[in-house]
Amino acid sequence: MVTRRTILKASLALGAAAVFSGAIGGLSAFAQNTLRVRRSLHNMALNDPDLSAYRDFVGMMQAKNQKDPVSWLQYSLMHGAYNGNYRYCPHGDWYFLPWHREFVMMYENAVIALTGKKDFAMPYWDWSIDRVMPKAFTDQSYGGKPNPLYVSGRTLNTQNWPLPDAWVAPDVLAKKVYAETNFQLFGTSKNPNQRDLDMSWVVKGGGTQGFLEATPHNLIHNSIGAFMPTAGSPRDPIFMMHHSNIDRIWAVWNALGRSNTADMTPSDRNLWLNMNFKNNYLSPTGQLYSAYPRDLQDTKALGYTYPGLPKPDNLLADPVRDARLLSLLAAGSTSDTLEVLRVLPAANKDAATLKAPLVKSVRFSASLQNQVMAQATESATQSDAAEVFAIIRDMAVGPDVSSVRVFVNAPALSATTPLDSAHFAGEIGFLAHPDAEGEHAGHQKTPPSALIELTDTVRDLAKRGLLTTDNISVQLVPVLREGAKDGAGATIIPASIEIVVV
Ligand SMILES: [Cu+2]
Structure with a gap:
């Protein structure tokens, strides 16, 4: 039996890094069906159709009256305000991944609607490979005009650039992200006081952050500076490519055979899957809409996928170990002799x-x-x-x-x-x-x-x-x-x- 414990021992050297790095570009597997494919920014041409559609979209949204619900500012305010509070966006609890999955789709759907590019899929910035900001975002101009993807005042903290191995190296992610078999240990845990589906839990935090949120997610936000460390982070167009990559990592984790909910108690499963992100999102025509984690479990059911998803690795969860860690996170103690x-x-x-x-x-x-x-x-x-x-x-x-x-x-x-x-x-x-x-x-x-x-x-x-x-x-x-x-x-x-x- 191969369990998580075994693999920690057996070393992840066996090509895990190469498989999960996102370096595989093959679109052919999905070419025949209608799934839109989110592709890596790695080596993407500046005039690539998806990148160009996104650049055009950002320019259009910025040119609108910023009081219009369908505008760059109003979309970002669903997440939170620069120098202000977080509005609907959860960090530090188990709604972090599903909430942001819908948030990136909200932008993706708006790109499709505003540019008419029906097969648009949000590219992702694989910062394990590309350790600096992609050029598409750092050039001040494009095609002789100001580049909408450029944001002035980004600090790009020199201490943290290029992004260090300790945060993003493929072997670090293989061990600290992909080898984790429990959703709450991988994707941040529940607030231990949550007992009901009241919407206030979404933004309350209070869970324990795992490596993915605490380290690459938060530190890349902070390292970019300007809007990105703040509640107003979606005002930087790189936000969507950063979160598309976070979303891809979740999809890779599932593709490896990990279940989001199999080891949750029935009560927890209900509290996680059936939370209403009520009116947290704006449609391409400016209507508020809601989403539930239960509908955000599988990207293919949502109409998109990522290239190079791995096959299941048949790594089994260790229920005793998971229960011990989760009860420790929840209550500060465990029921056994640990x-x-x-x-x-x-x-x-x-x-x-x-x-x-x-x-x-x-x-x-x-x-x-x-x-x-x-x-x-x-x-x-x-x-x-x-x-x-x-x-x-x-x-x-x-x-x-x-x-x-x-x-x-x-x-x-x-x-x-x-x-x-x-x-x-x-x-x-x-x-x-x-x-x-x-x-x-x-x-x-x-x-x-x-x-x-x-x-x-x-x-x-x-x-x-x-x-x-x-x-x-x-x-x-x-x-x-x-x-x-x-x-x-x-x-x-x-x-x-x-x-x-x-
Ligand atoms: Cu956020």
Whole structure:
């Protein structure tokens, strides 16, 4: 039996990266039917018909009266306002993927309607391959006129360009995204307090972000700057290509044979599938319309697909492991004997600052270390490999913090400690949020929480002899927003940190 645990052990080296990278361009498989195919921007000609239709569409939408519901500004306001609040768009909970699937389709349908290009499909920016902004978006002019895809004031944070391996390398995605078998661990979990289908849950957040949302999704938004780190992010035309790629990753994950709902309880399945995104979207003629996750499960049923989708890999979920992790995310405890190491007690008040990273240790017993390390040296492919996760909860994030880097047992740390350090475990990005007052205060998000996998870092450190004590130390280093000052707004205070060996 091949389970998720086995594959972590058996290594994903077997071409996984090449299969999932999106580098395969073949359209032939879909050429005979009517599915529209969303293609990669990689090597796409600037005058490609899909890219040209999108450019024309953006130009048309920007030229309209911006009070018209079918205009560049009004479409973006369904998501949220620049320097304002998020309106309908969920981040940090399990509605993140389906809500944005419909949002990209809302634009796609409008491109078709306004340009008349019936086979238009939104291209995607595969940032695993193309680590800088695609040229179509950075040229200030096109065809002798201003380029509608160009946005002035993008910062393209030099620290983060080209996009680093730690966020987007194909082998990182293979392991941290595609090998995950549980939807909520892959695509961000439910707010544990949700008990009904009240629409307010959609925008509340309060789930625990997995790697996909916390790292490539959030950090690419932030790295681009201008509109992209804010609730007004859809005002940057690159938004649709970024989210088309996020949507493709979900489609690839499903194509590998992963189910969104098979392992949800009946009650959770109902709460996820039947939520009404009521009047969250605008039609090409300016009518409000609704969508339900139950109708957003399969891109082919929605009329589009992506090239090069993989075949199922027959990787089986491990229900015990999934249940343990999910109950830990939901309740802070598990019903069985799983040992939870409390790195930071609940209601912590200690802050990480730029000058003083938050460094907290907890006893990491020899027997736990052995559970993790036994697997690193054992050669059998069948294993009960232990994984190590950190859960960082309810982070109070200062407005000047763009992300936080997580290190393990580093002897010395600073803002410039590189991401390829053996001690680096992960980076969690935070979109910009306004203060908690204001007219949409009821729509404020719960402080973000994230799940960070430490397995490889811990094993690697042990192999190098860098895990010599029986303590494990978790270290948080905030990263400043582009242009922000290192002041009171540059701190981050997690309510708690737990480590669990599953
Ligand atoms: Cu969004």
